[in-house]
Every structure is written in structure tokens, then in C-alpha cells.
Amino acid sequence: xxxxxxxxxxxxxxxxxxxxxAYSRQQFAERLGISVHTFDKxxxxxxxxxxxxxxxxxxxxxxxxxxxLGDMLRYNRYETSDPLLMFLFRAxxxxxxxxxxxxxxxxxxxxxxxxxxxxxxxxxxxxxxxxALPDEKTIRSDLKYLEETGVIRKINSGRPARYxxxxxxxxxxxxxxxxxxxxxVDCMANTQLPSVQGYLLRDSLKSVLxxxxxxxxxxxxFLYKYHYHSRILxxxxxxxxxxxxxxxxxxxxxxxxxxxRRSYASRNTNxxxxxxxxxxxxxxxPLRVVYDHQYGRWYLLGHNTRQGIMIFRMEGLTDLVxxxxxxxxxxxxxxxxxxxxxxxxxxxxxxxxxxxxxRFYNPEVAPNQPNFVKExxxxxxxxxxITEDREDSFLYEITVNGHYEIKPWLRSxxxxxxxxxxxxxxxxxxxxxxxxxHGYEPVREDY
Amino acid sequence: MSLFEKxxxxxxxxxxxxxxxxxxxxxxxxxxxxxxxxxxxxxxFTPGTLEKLRQLxxxxxxxxxxxxxxxxxGSAEKQVYxxxxxxxxxxxxxxxxxxxSYRIKDGSLHEEHxxxxxxxxxxxxxxxxxxxxxxxxxxxFMATKxxxxxxxxxxxxxxxxxxxxxxxxxxxxxxxxxxxxxxxxPEFNNELSRILYAxxxxxxxxxxxESSDTYRIRLSYLADESEYVLLKIRFLGKRVRAAENAxxxxxxxxxxxxxxxxxxxxxxxxxxxxxxxV
Numbered sequence: 001x002x003x004x005x006x007x008x009x010x011x012x013x014x015x016x017x018x019x020x021x022a023y024s025r026q027q028f029a030e031r032l033g034i035s036v037h038t039f040d041k042x043x044x045x046x047x048x049x050x051x052x053x054x055x056x057x058x059x060x061x062x063x064x065x066x067x068x069l070g071d072m073l074r075y076n077r078y079e080t081s082d083p084l085l086m087f088l089f090r091a092x093x094x095x096x097x098x099x100x101x102x103x104x105x106x107x108x109x110x111x112x113x114x115x116x117x118x119x120x121x122x123x124x125x126x127x128x129x130x131x132a133l134p135d136e137k138t139i140r141s142d143l144k145y146l147e148e149t150g151v152i153r154k155i156n157s158g159r160p161a162r163y164x165x166x167x168x169x170x171x172x173x174x175x176x177x178x179x180x181x182x183x184x185v186d187c188m189a190n191t192q193l194p195s196v197q198g199y200l201l202r203d204s205l206k207s208v209l210x211x212x213x214x215x216x217x218x219x220x221x222f223l224y225k226y227h228y229h230s231r232i233l234x235x236x237x238x239x240x241x242x243x244x245x246x247x248x249x250x251x252x253x254x255x256x257x258x259x260x261r262r263s264y265a266s267r268n269t270n271x272x273x274x275x276x277x278x279x280x281x282x283x284x285x286p287l288r289v290v291y292d293h294q295y296g297r298w299y300l301l302g303h304n305t306r307q308g309i310m311i312f313r314m315e316g317l318t319d320l321v322x323x324x325x326x327x328x329x330x331x332x333x334x335x336x337x338x339x340x341x342x343x344x345x346x347x348x349x350x351x352x353x354x355x356x357x358x359r360f361y362n363p364e365v366a367p368n369q370p371n372f373v374k375e376x377x378x379x380x381x382x383x384x385x386i387t388e389d390r391e392d393s394f395l396y397e398i399t400v401n402g403h404y405e406i407k408p409w410l411r412s413x414x415x416x417x418x419x420x421x422x423x424x425x426x427x428x429x430x431x432x433x434x435x436x437x438h439g440y441e442p443v444r445e446d447y
Numbered sequence: 448m449s450l451f452e453k454x455x456x457x458x459x460x461x462x463x464x465x466x467x468x469x470x471x472x473x474x475x476x477x478x479x480x481x482x483x484x485x486x487x488x489x490x491x492f493t494p495g496t497l498e499k500l501r502q503l504x505x506x507x508x509x510x511x512x513x514x515x516x517x518x519x520x521g522s523a524e525k526q527v528y529x530x531x532x533x534x535x536x537x538x539x540x541x542x543x544x545x546x547x548s549y550r551i552k553d554g555s556l557h558e559e560h561x562x563x564x565x566x567x568x569x570x571x572x573x574x575x576x577x578x579x580x581x582x583x584x585x586x587x588f589m590a591t592k593x594x595x596x597x598x599x600x601x602x603x604x605x606x607x608x609x610x611x612x613x614x615x616x617x618x619x620x621x622x623x624x625x626x627x628x629x630x631x632x633p634e635f636n637n638e639l640s641r642i643l644y645a646x647x648x649x650x651x652x653x654x655x656x657e658s659s660d661t662y663r664i665r666l667s668y669l670a671d672e673s674e675y676v677l678l679k680i681r682f683l684g685k686r687v688r689a690a691e692n693a694x695x696x697x698x699x700x701x702x703x704x705x706x707x708x709x710x711x712x713x714x715x716x717x718x719x720x721x722x723x724x725v
Contacts (some may be wrong), residue, residue, distance in 0.1 A: 006451055018643040022653035022662065052457045070652075089450050090457035102453065103462035110468050149454050150473025168503050169476065170469050177496045183536060184491040187528055188482040191569060193516060196450055197478035203460075204469045211467065221536040223568040223579075226648040226675070236450050238516075239474075245515050258640045288514070293521030293571075294682075295644040347519050361709075368553045379522045379574070409520070412682040415705030430710050435685045437703035439632075440696055 004093055007318040008034070010233050012042050013085055014315060017230050020070040043069060045091070053087040081190060081222050084229040086199050088236075100127060101134055105142055106165065109152055115160040116140050170204070175212050182209055183222070190224045193291055196235040228296020234314040240322060241300060244286050248331040250323035251286050251302075254279035256316045279318065284310055285326055287338050292347050294409070299348050303334040309341055311348050344401045346382065346409075351402035356384075357421040358410055361393045373416045380409065395420075476507040484509060487527035525575045529593040532567060535578060539564045542609035544602040545580065550595045561602055562589070563612035571648075572675070581616050588619050590671075623670045628691040631662040635686040642686055645679055663690070677702075 011032055023031065029039035047069050094102075101123065108114060108122050120139045127133060134142075143163055146152045153166040173181060182205040189198030244251045256279045284302035291298055298314035341350040362371050377386070377396055384398030400406050403425045410417050411429070419426045453459070454470055463470060482488070483504070488497060538545055548558045562582040568590070569576050576593040604612075631642055639662060643653070650667045668676055677698055680689055689695040707713070 004451065018640070018647055018653075019655070019662075020652045022655040027655070027657075049457045052461060087457070090455055090460060092451040092453055092456045094453055094456045094458060096458075098453070099456065099458040099462060103459055103466065103468075106463060106468045106470065107466040110466065145453065149452060149470075150476065151454055151470040165468065165470075167469055167471055169471050169479075169500075172499070172503055173496075177499070180492050180496055180533070181500070183532070184482070184488065184528065185479065187491070187532075187569070188485070188487075191524075191527055191571070191574075192482065192485070193518060194478075194512075197474050198482065200455060201471065201475040201479060204471060204475070207464050208469050221539040221567050223566050224571060225568060226571040228644065228647050230644070230647060239450060242510070242512065242515055246510075289516050291516065291518045293518060295641055296647065297641075297644055345519070366553065370552055379525070380520070382520065405520075408682045408684065411684050412678045414677075414681050414702040415709055418706075418709040426710070430707065430712065432684050433703050433706045433710075434712075436699065437707060439685065439688050440700040440703060442700070 005319065006088070006091060006236060008032075008038075008042060009046065009088060009091055010236055011315075011318075013046070013088055014230050014233050016070050017085065021068070046087075049090055050087045053090055054082065081186065081220060081224050083189075083195075083199050083227075083232060085232055086196070086203070088233065089196055089200065097132065100131065101138070102142060102146070105139070105146065106151065109163055109165045111165075113155050113162040113164040115162050116143055117160065119143070119163075170208055175209075178205060178208060178212075181205060186220075186222055190222075190227070194235050194238055196232055199232070231291075231296040231298070234298040237300075237314055237317055237320055238289065238298075240320055241286050241289055244322050245288070247325055248285075248328060249325045250283060251320060252281065252283040252323055253317045253320045255282045255312055256280075256318065258313050258316050282310075282312070283323070285331065285334060287331075287335050289314075290348055294347070301338055301342070301348065303338065309334075309338055309350060311350070342401070344399050346400045346405035349401040349405050351404075353399050353401055354403055354422050355397065355399050356403055356406060356410075356419070356425065357395065357397050359393050359395055359418045359420055360413065361416050361418070362391075363416070373413065376413075473507065476504055477510055480504045480507045480509040481512070485527065490528045490530045491533070522572055522574045525573070526594075529576045531593045531596060531599065532576065535564060535567055535593075535599065538599075538601050539566065541601075542604060544604040544608075545599055546602045547580070547591075547599045548597040549591050550597065556597065558597075560584070563604070563609065563616070565613065565616045567593075579616075581612055581619075588616060620669065624667055625670050625673060626692070627666045627668070627673075627676060627689060627695055629664040629666065629680065630688045630690045631664070632686055632688060633660045636660060636662070638686055642683055645683055649676070 015028065015032060025036055025039055029036045032039070034042075050069065104123055104126055105119055108119055108126075114122075116136065116139055120134070120136050123139065124133050143152070147154065147163070150166055152163045154161045155164050156162050170178070182202065185198055185202045185205060189195045189202055192198075241251065243249075282304070284304045286300060286302040288301045289298060290301060300312045300314055300317065302310055302312075304310055342348060344353045360373050360377055363373055365371070374386075374394060377384075377394075381396060381398065384396050386394050387397050388395035398406070403422065407425065407428070410419060411432070419429045452472070454472060479500075483497070483500060491497075492500065535545075543564075545562055545564050547560050547562060548556065549560075550556050560582055561584070562580045565579045565581060567576055568579050577590045578593060578596065578599075580589050580591065581587075582589050629646065631639060635642070643664070646664050646666065652665050654663045654665070655661070656663075666676060673695065677695060680687060680695070680699060681702065689699055704713075
């Protein structure tokens with residue numbers, strides 16, 4: 001069976017979260033490049049998973065059968081820190097019989113060690129009478145899979161092998177220690193990258209704690225604000241890419257530039273339904289992944305012989321496949337090139353370095369109040385430095401590759417920031433503030 | 448390795464929860480091992496528990512992501528796990544009140560106030576922790592930086608009181624919700640993706656009018672977050688326009704005028720050149 005790809009679900013959820021409510025079924029399907037039928041099918045599947053995984057989503061869906069998935073996933077951030085889109089990572093397709101068997105095997109291994117033969121016996125006796133009974137080969141391959149994922153392990157070196165749940169992390173900790181661990185995992189999954197593995201562990205710990213807790217014990221004390229929810233969708237590509245980078249392997253993928261309106265094209269084999277090729281087939285040596293905190297977006301940086309250093313938005317990647325390895329020397333050479341090219345990138349721009357000079361004006365606050373302008377420049381100004389400090393203002397200087405990427409940040413300070421150099425950027429700011437002033441002229445009526 | 452594993456399938460998850468089996472994968476252990484290397488771990492656990500966890504994970508590998516994954520343009524991380532979190536979260540979970548001494552922005556000290564601790568909140572922008580609490584006298588909803596707390600201890604509450612205070616806080620928060628509609632200027636629809644990303648950290652919905660090819664983003668936020676909404680609008684500049692919110696519109700008008708004054712241009716609405724920041 002071909003490897004199950006989640007490209008469609010990922011694009012679907014991304015669009016759903018970013019454009020909540022904007023499109024009708026037809027518009028949505030058209031923009032994803034899928035049929036309305038596929039749209040409905042995907043939506044139904046995702047709704048099922050969401051209501052199985054999120055209690056709040058399930059309650060919402062129970063209350064209103066026709067509720068939109070987008071609305072199901074909206075929640076009051078002052079109540080919970082459950083990550084909005086985690087249910088995607090529960091979407092791996094599985095036959096009912098496989099669910100039965102795997103959960104039965106794990107249930108049997110709960111608290112005791114068993115051999116494959118013993119497990120086969122107890123499986124056969126426990127599965128429903130009318131169920132197709134598994135053979136030894138199936139059980140052995142299940143055990144191999146569970147051992148590979150690290151959920152169970154062999155406890156002896158001789159034959160026959162005895163297996164046990166690998167859950168010391170849960171079993172060896174007291175209730176208090178589990179609580180401490182849950183809190184730490186919650187905090188790290190929410191504040192550090194990557195986070196999906198942490199969220200999965202958080203779910204597991206939560207279910208253990210629930211067994212001990214009653215009532216308000218289970219109150220979640222933590223909230224996180226200004227998260228970019230869709231950021232975790234791109235983690236789907238992260239681990240294959242890390243693997244490729246660590247092993248110095250090439251990767252190939254079909255790239256859909258996020259600027260084009262269609263972000264996913266179904267792989268139809270019937271030429272009648274073949275759409276105009278929108279995606280571009282790419283083959284590169286991946287070197288590095290960059291996360292941009294300004295928008296919550298991921299980039300893949302790599303190299304290909306024809307075009308040199310290349311930059312892709314992770315969300316445009318589909319059909320990612322790992323290829324053959326390259327020599328270490330080649331990898332190191334290209335990584336060094338990339339490091340040199342991005343040393344001054346505010347984000348990922350590899351353009352010509354420019355010196356940006358801006359004057360920031362201190363807020364008019366009482367002397368004992370914090371200077372929030374300076375605090376923010378210091379906290380977010382990356383490697384830029386404050387070169388002159390006056391009572392009413394200070395000078396900030398930075399060398400960046402092109403001024404395009406730093407511009408929104410400078411503009412976000414409003415009238416607290418005056419760009420001095422380069423002259424072109426100064427002119428652009430003047431023009432843009434003029435346009436914005438025009439846009440807000442009071443004569444303009446709202447409707 | 449893939450994040451989509453049979454073992455994390457939702458059907459299996461539900462079944463295992465019934466039987467009390469909690470699967471932990473190699474990758475989850477590796478992730479945890481990496482996270483325990485963060486200095487914040489020392490604030491989160493007693494030395495004994497931390498040692499025990501490290502022991503339990505001694506066979507796991509901590510992947511070296513340094514160099515492969517680079518984070519850009521974020522706020523420098525002030526704190527990840529504040530030493531006060533352990534005490535405060537137990538007080539919150541055990542339905543207790545608090546007695547708290549804290550400093551406010553200007554540095555002045557407020558001593559021995561009684562209140563109800565609602566939640567601990569981390570801002571991904573400020574990169575630090577706040578205690579959200581309800582002060583009894585004078586009555587007020589407070590957000591206090593953990594760094595500004597001088598001392599805090601538990602204070603018993605009458606039974607059922609905690610739930611009542613929690614309801615009060617929720618009501619208060621609801622009453623502070625504000626809305627804004629941000630219109631994407633159609634000329635910039637090809638930048639729609641990044642505009643939507645920029646606003647995706649708010650509770651929002653989007654409408655699209657096909658006839659005019661216009662997207663409108665409706666944001667819901669708390670009143671004290673309007674500065675952050677304004678910051679995002681300025682961040683995107685001429686690509687968007689605040690519609691249907693007189694306060695935001697007035698502020699943007701004022702900002703544009705003041706900004707132009709910085710460049711020596713006074714025109715419509717520009718006041719004296721001496722004006723200060725937003």
C-alpha cells in the first residue's frame with residue numbers, strides 16, 4: 001500500500017484555520033483543487049477525529065449536529081490551552097480489526113510480560129467470536145511495530161522473547177511527580193519548538209492524571225496567548241526533513257508557492273481530470289529549517305546544483321520523499337555557503353546587506369515608568385545595536401540582507417520610529433504613511 | 448519517522464484510555480529528554496524528581512536539533528518556567544485564595560492583598576508569565592507579572608467560593624471583549640496568506656465577498672489587547688485597513704499623522720511635531 005499522505009488534510013486544516021468561515025463548500029474545494037465530494041469526505045473524517053479527541057469539540061458537535069468544523073475548533077482561550085489542531089496527528093488510517101488487535105495487545109501487556117505465543121492465545125480468546133482471528137505472523141508483526149515505536153520492549157535476550165509495556169516514565173512516578181511532569185511538558189510544548197511530540201506526551205499524561213483527579217483538581221492552570229495555531233501543521237514535514245539533514249540526503253517534493261491561489265492538487269490518474277500543473281517538482285539538498293515568529297511560519301532552506309541556495313515555505317511542500325545521500329564534503333560546503341548568505345537575514349532573505357538606521361522615540365511616561373519602546377527594541381531587535389542614547393530618543397542600527405523583511409517590524413512601532421537610512425527605505429515609509437493617512441481620512445464612510 | 452503513527456490514531460487512543468494503558472513512544476521520550484536539558488527544568492522540579500526523570504530517560508537519545516532548526520524574529524526568551532509557578536499552580540488547583548504582595552509598573556509596592564488566583568498566563572510576545580487574579584479590595588481583575596510578585600501564600604476560601612469567583616472572572620473577561628473588522632485591501636489579495644497568518648493569533652473569523660473580491664477579518668480580543676491589535680495593523684501597513692471600529696481608526700489616523708510629522712510632513716490631522724509615541 002502506498003504510504004498514506006496527509007498533505008490534503010494539512011492544507012485543508014490550514015485553510016480552514018486561516019480563513020475561518022470565508023468560503024462556501026464550492027469555493028473552499030475549488031481553492032484546494034479538490035472536488036466538492038472529496039471536500040465533504042475530508043471534512044467528515046476530520047470532524048469525527050476532532051470530536052473524538054477534543055472534549056469541547058465533541059460537546060459543541062453534540063449540541064449542534066450541523067456545526068461547522070471551524071466553529072467546533074473555536075474555543076475560549078481563557079479556559080483551556082489545548083492546542084487547536086493537534087487532532088490532525090491522530091488521523092492515521094487504521095482498520096477496525098487493527099485497532100482491536102493493537103489495543104488488545106497493549107491491554108494484555110499492561111502490568112505483565114508475555115511472549116508472542118501467549119499473546120496470540122489471549123488475543124484469540126478475547127476477540128469477538130465472529131471476528132477474524134489473527135495468526136502468529138500478524139501478532140509478531142504487530143509486536144515488531146510496537147517495539148519500533150518504543151511503546152513496548154523485550155525484557156529478556158533469550159528465546160522466546162518476552163514483551164512488556166515501556167511505560168516506566170508513567171509507572172515510576174508518584175501522583176505529585178506526574179503532575180509536575182505534566183506542567184513542565186505543557187509549558188515546554190507550548191513555548192518551545194518542535195512541539196507536536198510534546199503535545200502527544202501531554203495528552204498521555206493528562207489521561208493518567210484524570211484517573212487520579214476529581215472535580216476542580218483537573219483545572220488547567222496555564223494559558224498561552226498569541227500562539228499561531230497553524231504552526232503545528234508544518235511539523236508534519238519537520239521530522240522527515242530533520243532525518244534528511246542529519247543523514248545528508250536529498251529530498252524531492254512538489255512545491256506549491258503559497259502565493260498561487262490553489263494550494264493542493266489531487267493526484268488524479270485519469271488524464272481527463274488532470275489539472276494544469278500548478279505545483280513545481282523540486283529536488284534539493286536540505287540544509288536547515290527556519291521558524292519565523294512574526295507570522296508563525298516555517299521555511300525550508302536548501303541547495304540545488306542548478307539554482308544554488310533555495311528557500312521554500314514549508315506550507316507549500318507536498319509529496320515529500322527522501323532521496324539518496326550526498327558526500328559530507330558537499331553538504332558542509334553548501335551549509336557554509338548558506339550560513340554566509342543568511343548571516344544577516346532578518347528572516348531568510350539572502351539579498352545584499354544594507355545598513356538600516358532608525359531613531360526610536362521614547363514614550364512620554366513618568367520617569368519611573370518602564371520605557372516600553374526600548375524594551376521591545378531590545379527584546380525583538382535581533383543583532384541590532386543601540387548606538388546613541390538620548391533623553392527623548394535612541395538610535396538603533398543593524399545590517400540586514402535587504403530591508404524588505406525588517407520593514408514591517410519597524411513600521412509596527414508607528415510614530416515611535418523614524419527611519420533615517422537607507423534613504424530609499426525612508427522614502428518608502430513616508431509614502432506608505434501618507435497612503436495610510438489617506439485611508440483613514442474621516443470623510444471616508446464606513447458601512 | 449513520521450508524526451502520523453498507528454499508535455497515535457484516535458481510535459486506539461480512545462480504546463487505551465478505557466483500559467488505562469498509556470503508551471509512551473521513543474520519540475516522546477526523546478523530546479522530553481531534550482526539553483529537560485533546558486535550564487528551566489531546574490525551576491520546574493524538585494532536584495530528586497529531576498534526577499529520577501533523567502535516570503528514567505537514560506536510554507533515550509536527545510536529538511541534536513541545534514543548527515538544523517533556527518528561530519528568527521521572535522522576542523528574546525525572558526523566562527520559560529518561573530520559580531513561582533509550582534506554588535501558584537497548586538494554589539489554583541486546590542481552590543485556595545491568595546495573600547499577595549506585588550509591585551506595579553512604576554515600582555511601587557502593594558502589600559498583603561487578598562484575592563482569588565484564576566490562571567497563569569504566558570505571553571508568546573513578551574515571553575514571560577503573568578498571574579491572572581481577582582483582587583477583593585478594591586475589586587479588580589489583575590494581571591501581575593510573576594517577576595513583580597514579592598510574596599504570595601495560600602489563603603483558605605469558603606467552600607464553593609472558588610467556583611463563584613471563577614465565574615465572576617469569566618463574566619468580567621466576557622464584558623471586556625471587543626471586536627474589530629480588518630479589511631484586506633483587494634490590491635494586496637496576493638499577500639492574503641501572510642495577512643491571515645499575522646492575525647491567526649487572535650480569535651477571528653473571515654468573510655469573503657466575491658463580487659468585490661474583498662476579505663474582511665473579524666477579530667475578538669480583550670479591551671487591553673487593543674494595543675497589540677494596533678501593532679499588527681501597523682505591522683501590515685497599507686495592506687489592511689481597520690473598519691468598523693472607531694477607536695482603532697482614530698488611533699491609526701493619529702499615528703499616521705504623527706509618523707509623517709517625524710519626517711517633517713504636516714498635513715491633514717498632523718499636529719505639532721513634538722508629539723510622542725503611540
